[in-house]
Amino acid sequence: MPTLRVELLEGRTLEQKKALVQALTQAVVDTLGSKPEAVDILLFDIKRHDWATGGVQWSERK
Amino acid sequence: MPTLRVELLEGRTLEQKKALVQALTQAVVDTLGSKPEAVDILLFDIKRHDWATGGVQWSERK
Amino acid sequence: MPTLRVELLEGRTLEQKKALVQALTQAVVDTLGSKPEAVDILLFDIKRHDWATGGVQWSERK
Amino acid sequence: MPTLRVELLEGRTLEQKKALVQALTQAVVDTLGSKPEAVDILLFDIKRHDWATGGVQWSERK
């Protein structure tokens, strides 16, 4: 049943996303004892001008 | 005041979305007694490679 | 697969919540053709001092 | 530590978004005493046909 939402700065490759969801699912299975099929993961790509830390968008950072 | 967020695998038509938001709004009105104008619904299209169940992205499933 | 998150002002009864999730699930099934078991709904009770409209918390409204 | 998620109808300019995240960050700093670097803000552009109020999508409104 656990559902994970992951917000990432855009730019990850499909390979990275594939590895990420596998590793996160395994982490839930290992620590909570969930069945793998019960784990849902949703990834959200966030554009660099849509994420700000300290009032500064990541598109403005070097 | 109820606010609904709906995450869907991408690919629904505009007609389906229109029917969906009407039916969801009616469901809230009927069961909670809310005024229709008080119901906000936001739809989020999720790409098949951004949603995984059991560690497998939906883009990988047949 | 659709997942719905519903934010409500606190105070709904268990009966209202039960009717709500049934009606919302049916609305998704009817308009998107999803199987009922594929529909997840999560309800979030929001305290009146934690929801503001127009800068005024609902705990401050009559 | 505060994290803000802001859902907006699509169409805001980069300038508006820049001003928005600066003003929101300042609002948090002024009222909670957070350090600016501790404030994260994520913006989500919502298409007009993906946001409905009263069962009517904003793409259908004049």
Add this chain to the structure above:
Amino acid sequence: MPTLRVELLEGRTLEQKKALVQALTQAVVDTLGSKPEAVDILLFDIKRHDWATGGVQWSERK
């Protein structure tokens, strides 16, 4: 229409929350030109053992 969700470590006073929602609403009005009544803000208190940074829950930090 903008809707803001704010996640905070638990422990803020009602006075702080009141000041926060007023300041955030004003920030949106000033930078986007929204009407105040169109701005919804929801606050979420997160317990210190439910927020981790760097793999360490805030309940474990000094």
Add this chain to the structure above:
Amino acid sequence: MPTLRVELLEGRTLEQKKALVQALTQAVVDTLGSKPEAVDILLFDIKRHDWATGGVQWSERK
């Protein structure tokens, strides 16, 4: 920068949550190359009557 939100049925122990956030953080570090300190995780306990699958609340299931 990745931020994870995890929704769980209530009832996990503090030990399980501690193990969970450590394992999830490691999964992100291993697959995306993020620094641990850049990973934020928020856990949300969902009551069994607030999560429904197939229109049935988990409080109603055996």
